[in-house]
Amino acid sequence: LMWNVEYDPLAVPPSTTQFINIPASMWWGIVTLCTVGYGDMFPVTIAGRAIAGVTMLCGLALFGILTSVIGRALMASLFGEEKEPEPQVIYLDAPSDDPAPVLSGLERLVVLRSAGALNEDEFERAKAQVLATGA
Template sequence: MNYHPRPAGEGLRTRVFQIIFESDTLPAKAFDIALIAAILASVLVIMLESVAPFREDHATLFYWIEWGFTVGFTIELAVRLYCLERPWMYLKSFYGIIDLMAILPTWLALLLPGAQSLVVVRLLRTLRIFRVLRMMEFVGEGRLLLGALQRSGHQIFLFLFTVFLLVTIFASIIYLIEPAEAGFTSIPTSIYWAIVTLTTVGYGDIVPVTPLGQAISVMVMLIGYSIIAVPTGVFSAEVIRSIRADRYSDEACPGCGHDRHEKRARYCLRCGTWLDEDTPDPNLEEQARDDEEGPQGKEK
């Protein structure tokens, strides 16, 4: 949901809003950087608490540090809502939901022990760094990649379906050839082996022992190497097509018909014709004025 926060009123709320929601001033940047540092520190505490030796030696310390972060983030969210014109709309927005989820696990742990492990969702709050460091243009690049992935979805699905058929066929064959003592006790287990072999991961926990089974393994591995490039090529082609569509215009030149111009281009790359047919060529207008003035106008 797209939501553009606005301050609730003049005075203190506006000043607080400028510090919390904007990043143009030094106090605002300092607040955002301090907030991101606190988020990373809180996630680090949760990670260290999951390690048994640290948890046994510093359980009480971790407990109070986590509650300190939770209370701090709760106050920060309350201040955000205080300075907004429509606080409930903010809670329904993407960042509002993330901010709420960042504090709920610890409070829920009072009723549901173990819920505090979900605090790692706070890491999503570091997405604010895109705004702090003026990196919002990368969001546009991410949308370009996502759009290319969506447009190539049918081809990738067809490819994955074909791979699934190959995996099932090879798994059924290897199940008939190999003895159960080698680990091929069922077709689903054989499918696991076929996927591991086709992707060239090769865990080695299940391996064929017969010469025919080993020959099939070699075939599956070679097929795996050959098909890995298929989805990569499809996706790369869509990315290139998206970049061209984003950068180049499909409109043909009225003079020579050339149709590959950058969207910012004003004149044809080949013949130099003015491309925007809705507006006159400013150079022609200037030349016409010079012709009307004549030699005497130029001398003046």
């Protein structure tokens, strides 16, 4: 692509670009994508500079992604995989054929508070409601 943009065989005077053939252009692409950038070849046209900018950004993204993948693999192998805890299932009204016991109103509130679903204020308000209704 860079060779097509930079090299013009019919230019008068002859083009002074260093992108004289496809292998030379591929060399520039590899050097630029690897973020080395020797400076031995550089685009002179606006389209060539735009392609060079995109190539440089792709090189940065490539190395960023590669670094992230390798870092994550090293962390997993050194410290083990961090797995998220599975959510705890609380049966409040179990069907009759379910072996899990059906809890009374106060027991439900205690289970919800111990699971962290209710704070102390919510627990006290709900407890007063349960005691008032007799559930």
